Amino acid sequence: MQESHQQHGEHRSAHLAHQFDTLDQQYQSGKLGIWIFLVTEILLFAGLFCVYAVYRANHPDIFIYAHRFLNKNLGALNTAVLIFSSFTMAWAVRAAQLGKKRALVNLLAITLLCAFIFLGVKYVEYQNKWKEGLLWGTHYHPIEEAAHAGEAAPADSAEAHYTGPPNVHVFFGIYFLMTGLHALHIIAGMAIIGWVLVKARRGAFSPSYFYPVDYAGLYWHLVDLIWIFLFPLLYLIR
Amino acid sequence: MSEHAHSQPGHGSDATVHVVPFRILVAVWLALMVLTVVTVEVVYIDLGNLNLYLAMAIATVKGALVALYFMHLRYDRPFHAIVFVTALVFVLLFVSLVLTDSGQYQPNIDLRQEQLLGK
Numbered sequence: 001m002q003e004s005h006q007q008h009g010e011h012r013s014a015h016l017a018h019q020f021d022t023l024d025q026q027y028q029s030g031k032l033g034i035w036i037f038l039v040t041e042i043l044l045f046a047g048l049f050c051v052y053a054v055y056r057a058n059h060p061d062i063f064i065y066a067h068r069f070l071n072k073n074l075g076a077l078n079t080a081v082l083i084f085s086s087f088t089m090a091w092a093v094r095a096a097q098l099g100k101k102r103a104l105v106n107l108l109a110i111t112l113l114c115a116f117i118f119l120g121v122k123y124v125e126y127q128n129k130w131k132e133g134l135l136w137g138t139h140y141h142p143i144e145e146a147a148h149a150g151e152a153a154p155a156d157s158a159e160a161h162y163t164g165p166p167n168v169h170v171f172f173g174i175y176f177l178m179t180g181l182h183a184l185h186i187i188a189g190m191a192i193i194g195w196v197l198v199k200a201r202r203g204a205f206s207p208s209y210f211y212p213v214d215y216a217g218l219y220w221h222l223v224d225l226i227w228i229f230l231f232p233l234l235y236l237i238r
Numbered sequence: 239m240s241e242h243a244h245s246q247p248g249h250g251s252d253a254t255v256h257v258v259p260f261r262i263l264v265a266v267w268l269a270l271m272v273l274t275v276v277t278v279e280v281v282y283i284d285l286g287n288l289n290l291y292l293a294m295a296i297a298t299v300k301g302a303l304v305a306l307y308f309m310h311l312r313y314d315r316p317f318h319a320i321v322f323v324t325a326l327v328f329v330l331l332f333v334s335l336v337l338t339d340s341g342q343y344q345p346n347i348d349l350r351q352e353q354l355l356g357k
Contacts, residue, residue, distance in 0.1 A: 027255075028315070035318045039325040046329040053333050054340045076278050080271065087267035090258065090308040097257045214310075221308045228300045232293035236281045 015209040027211050034215045038222050041185075045226055048178050052233060055170055065164040066171035067237040069134050071125060075235035078121045079227065085114030086224040089193075093217045096210035101203060104213070108197040111220070115190045122183055129172070136176050140169030175234055182230060185223045192216045256313035266307040273300050 013023055020026040056063050092107035133141035196216045199205065205213060277296045285292065306312040311319045 024255075031318065032321070035321045039321060042325045042329060046332055049329070050333050050336050053337055057337055058340060058344045072278065072281075076274065079274050083267065083270045083274065086304060086308055087263060087270075090263050091260070094257055094260065094263065097255065218309055221304050225301050225304050228304070229297045232277055232297055236277060236293055238281050238284065238289040
């Protein structure tokens, strides 16, 4: 198998770059690189979590009022889809490590399909917000039906049809910024998984060279991890 | 199937490539689904401020499961976990210091807003 790369240069594995002594060293270096990249991603999202924390701490009424316009069921559905895709991705890494090519290709395809479903559901959610005028900043023009979506529809709405707190658009600004940046990461993940899928179909991976699958998996799990926090913070406010 | 797909020659260590057993992957997935249902259902119970802390605690447990098993941190070299946890510590510092700071000047903002509205 890969014993050859211990010997002279001409017997080195084709996957082994010249600056590394062993495939293992190469694998660990790449993995550390991915982890450092994931750290930069965490810190990028940390800025947005910070914005969220400050606004929620100072204006809890906005969050309690506005979160009811988000569809809990669709959010939960997307959480389940993303968790399942993370599971199939972890399973795909296992298949790659064991050299099961067909399982690897199928599992990557399922993961990619889940990403499409996630974006499809996201599209429906965004479209509803768009129709209801629930957008960021100066684009926040809620139509009247939206005001009755919550159970807090007032019995005596004689003076005004709007009963919520001021500056509700801040919530939707945060919502679109956080879920939008997350959706961009989903799209990037789909490109990466698609590329790994094409390589897997060509039989590029083996138990001694499965690293790209592992690296793509680490990234995909981080995208899932961020959603695990976004879902309760945006959809499940009480 | 063996836990370790193959041992790497040269380093005398076979811990670098670890194949997570399939039943563990399934167990983690089921646990994540159960916790998702719990976090959705618990919103309907009024626990006051505890709702937020509970939601974050559940999310943290879910995140830990993903990181430990799906991202292999439990079986990996500890250095990757150190890198990851260091990032989380900085996130915590970042958010808590900003929250403390904004909590300090928020009364001034509220006061100014009242003055402006009062005009």
